Amino acid sequence: MGILDLNKDGKVDGKDAQLFIDGATKIYNRVAQEAPKYRMQQHAILGTVTLFCSRSFPYTIMFAQAFRLTGWPVVKEGLAQLAKQYEKGRHELSRQAPTLSEAQKILSNYSTDMKLLKDIYxxxxxxxxxPTASPSDVAAASRRMRVAKDDMDRLTLSYGRARAVLSSLHAVLQAMDPTEVSDAVSKVWVGLSTCVVAAVSPSAQCLSAGVAVGER
Structure with a gap:
């Protein structure tokens, strides 16, 4: 009863029903607003669920056969590539990152140090x-600006690395090569999607069934 008492007045009445309807309406509107942004992901999830949970179990058999023959080698290569990039990221993190105590010190002093450099700049x-500054004063001021700007850039870089120490996953992702990761993910996607196509294609089903019979 306490779950249904949404307004916490000790009883379940029409007001609670109205609150429930209002909440459900807000959720529906939010889903209706966000859902179109992820249409491709929805189709992929729906296709996967129907592939394994539908009454047409031969689709599942054909998918498994196609995945074993053609999909798994491509997916395996993509996963191995992702693992290699992950190890590379971990190695880069251990090589460049400061110690935990240094990271905490950088984070605690960042605001003060950055404000000081900005004031100098x-x-x-x-x-x-x-307009009243002499040429020598202007030249000296320009040098101070360049030095302050370089110091701010170095401080920002140190701040990012210090934060990465406290978030290892973020640091590893930062150290990964986006092109290599994209290529690896593409291989995984191609390996899976081609198997789905093979499972729903009549000609591919016949070919897959023939290969399976021939192997026996």
């Missing part, structure tokens, strides 16, 4: 833009 920028 802004002060030098104001001097270089002043």
């Amino acid at each position: 802004d002060e030098a920028e104001a001097i270089s833009a002043s």
Whole structure:
């Protein structure tokens, strides 16, 4: 009864029903708004579920046969490539990342250090833009601006690496080669999708069944 008492007034009445309807309406509107963005993923999930849970069990057999013959070698290569990239990312993390104590120190001092560098940069920028500044003052201010900018860039890089120490997965992903990862994921997708096509294609079904009979 407590679950149905949405307004927590000790009883279940029309107000609780209205709250339930309002909540369900909000969820429906949110789903209706977001669902079109993920249409391809929905089709992939629906196709996979119907493949394994439908009454047409021969589809499942044909998928398994096609996957064993053609899909698995491609998927295996893609997974091996992903594993290689993961190990590369872990190695890069251990090589470049600071220790945990250094990372915590960088994170705790980041705001103060960055504000100090920005103040130096802004002060030098104001001097270089002043109409009364001498050429030597402008040159000195420009040098200070470049130094401050370089220091801010290095501090930002150190901050990112320090955060990565506290989030190993993020660091590993940062160290991965996006092109290699994309290629590996594409291989996995091609291996699976071609097997689905083979399972639902009548000619591919006949060929797969013939191969299975021939192997026996």
